[in-house]
Structure formats: structure tokens, C-alpha cells
Amino acid sequence: MRKQCINSVLKAKINQLENEAKEMKEEVKGIKDDLQRKSDQKEKDDQKAREEIQSLRTRIQQMELSDLTRQQDTIKQNKKNEKIEENVKHLIHETDDLENHSRRDNLRIIGLPEDHDKRKSLDIILEEIIQENCPKILEQEGKVEIERIHRSPPVFNPQLTTPRNVIAKFKNNQMKEKILQAAKKKPFRYHGNMVRLTQDLAASTLKDRKAWNTIFRKARELGLQPRIKYPSKLTIFLQGKVWSFNTTEEFQAFINKRPDLNRKFDVQPQNSRESSKVKKKGRKLYKGIPGQRISHQSKKWLV
DSSP states (O other): OHHHHHHHHHHHHHHHHHHHHHHHHHHHHHHHHHHHHHHHHHHHHHHHHHHHHHHHHHHHHHHHHHHHHHHHHHHHHHHHHHHHHHHHHHHHHHHHHHHHHHTTTEEEEESOOTTHHHHSOHHHHHHHHHHHHOHHHHHHHOSOOEEEEEEESSSOOTTOSSOOEEEEEESOHHHHHHHHHHHHHSOEEETTEEEEEEEOOOHHHHHHHHTTHHHHHHHHHTTOOOEEETTTEEEEEETTEEEEESSHHHHHHHHHTOHHHHHHTOOOOOOOTTHHHHTTSOOOOOOOOTTOOOOHHHHHHHO
């Protein structure tokens, strides 16, 4: 009897252990399933992240390629722009040169009071100026032959304090050259008034030449023998050598390397059409317009 009781207790205990083992097995299985789901989800997330990273890399590569293409396009466009700028400069110089050549027979009279031509015609006044200052030219060449002569600008502005210039076109270029040479040797006067005779040039060339005024006066004071060469180049004589400059910036850079000369040239040069461009971009020395031909006779009056 007692043995049966013990067997019954053992059997119950065994059943209990089997049930607990079964529950533990199911619990372990659930944990494994949960871990597998999490592992699968993580794998999916990792795969998605890898795909997104690859997508980002592809986009970055495309952007880099696109940026490289833009840079190359920009370089090409800059080269085209530089070429266009060079062509524009060439055309401007060529246009100015053609205009200056068209004015080769012209003489510009500066400082002639406006009231004089109210009493006499300008051609008579010009002949009287020549007669008063260089009569030998009239004796050699005879009567002054003028194709046309006029004030510039043609309309009088009462607000201006200085008289308008007079432009005279000569039929005889040789006479005009002789008058110019005489005007360089001594100041001309007309009825007590100082008048200046110069070669007539394009407005742009006159502006570029005017930019040298301050430096030119100082160079002359220092005995550097300054000259303005065609179209608007300054030359000076220093240390037994002739130096030439196309822009005021070139001249400034030159004297900056010579402290003794720099102190003497304590001036602020005026801006010219060309020198204002040099502030933005370096400019090479002007060696003439590519493809341009100037005859020996033309060079004579241009210098």
C-alpha cells in the first residue's frame, strides 16, 4: 500500500516535470521565433540602409559629375568670354585707329575765344593765327586751303566757361604738319590770347591722353623729357634709356620699384579708359593691333 502511494507521488512528480519541460520548450521556441523575427527585421533594415547608402553614393557621384561638367563648361565659357573681350578690345582699337586716320588732315585749335568768330569767319582767323605765329609757312606754302572748319561741339553751351575747340580740315597735309611742328616749338597767340594747336584725334584717344596730364607735367619738371606717342603712350628718358608706358598703372608700378623717383612722383594720376580696366584685370603691354598695317607716312603724323 505504501509502495503504491510512493509510485503515485513519483508519477505525479514526473507528469509535473514533463509539463514544466514542455512549457519551457515552448517558451524557448517562442524566444527563438522572436529572435528570428528580430533578426529578419534587422536584416531587412540593414538591406534598406545599404540600398539608401548606395542611392546616396550614386546621387553624390552624379552631383560630382554634374559639378565637374559645370566647372568644365564654366572654364570653356570663361575662355570664350576672354576671347570675346580680346576681340572687342581689338575692334575698339581698330575703330579708334580708323577714326584717328580719318582725322589725319585735321587741326584742333584750343583756347580761341568765342567772340572772335562772331566778327570774322573761322578760316580767316586761322590764316591770321598762322600769319601772326609762323608767317614763313605762308610764304613757302601759299594760301591756306581749308576743306572745312567749325566749332566742336557745333551748339554753343552758355554754361561752359571755356571756349569750344575749333576743328579745321586741311587740303594740304604738308602745311598742317608744318604748322603743328611750329606749334610744338613755341606757344601760339592770337590778338593777345594764348591758343594751342594740336593734332585732332578721336574723343577716346584724347581721353586716354588726358589721363597722363598730371604725370606728364611732373616728368617735365624733373627733366625726364616726357612725350606722348600714338595713340596714348607715355615715354620718358631716364638713366640714358627711353622707357614707355601704356597706362598710368604701368608707370606707377615702374616708379614703385624706384623709391627715389617714387617720392618725387607723389601724384594721383587721372583714370583713362584703358587704365580703369587694369584695376580689374592685368593688361599686357600694347604692341599694336594684330593684323593692323600702318604706313610709314601714317606713322609720321601719329607719333
